[in-house]
Amino acid sequence: MARVRTDEKRREIVKVASELFEQNGFDRTSMSMISDRLGGSKATLYGYFKSKDELFQAVVDYDVPEQSDRLMQEFFSGKDLKESFTKLGIAFLTRLLSPTPIANMRMMANRPEGSEISRTFYNETLRPAWGRLAERIEAMMDEGLLKRADPWVAAMQWKGLNEWDLLDRRLLGIDKEIDPAEIRKAATTAAEAFLILYAPDTPTRKAKRK
Structure with a gap:
């Protein structure tokens, strides 16, 4: 069950990041903006993705x-x-x-x-x-x-x-x-x-x- 929740959270992060990248572009989108949209902390976000580059990779691969x-x-x-x-x-x-x-x-x-x-x-x-x-x-x-x-x-x-x-x-x-x-x-x-x-x-x- 924990793995399912983890996968769901990862997909949610990728979806939100994709929306923000599309709206603002890569350079103008920060990890803070993504965590704010998610309603969580940056620490949680960095627990899934170590950097914005890594998150962008997940978005384009999604x-x-x-x-x-x-x-x-x-x-x-x-x-x-x-x-x-x-x-x-x-x-x-x-x-x-x-x-x-x-x-x-x-x-x-x-x-x-x-x-x-x-x-x-x-x-x-x-x-x-x-x-x-x-x-x-x-x-x-x-x-x-x-x-x-x-x-x-x-x-x-x-x-x-x-x-x-x-x-x-x-x-x-x-x-x-x-x-x-x-x-x-x-x-x-x-x-x-x-x-x-x-x-x-x-x-x-x-x-x-x-």
């Missing part, structure tokens, strides 16, 4: 694994490959372009070059999340549903096909939100382009190439 699981569920709910990749793209872009991930990316971009936080986040959280998609793509290649290629490269190409200039516009503050219709269009055209690249060769496709 929901990536959970969101990765949800995205894979969206993928498996499709009736065919085009629908599956389209649904995955819509879910990915909707989450990527929402306020919290955008705020976290902006704060991460402001970290000093070579920041250990950024390196740890990429190596231990972000890359493994994309690795799950690469593994799924590799499985589809093994099943003959997609053309044999480097699964990681294919996953990164899918990512780029979806992002268009939507991520740039959000990060630069040009748009506060992206129209869902534009997200659907980006995800649909990305799925179509990806399958043109990676659909397995058929006799008809081979003949056209000659």
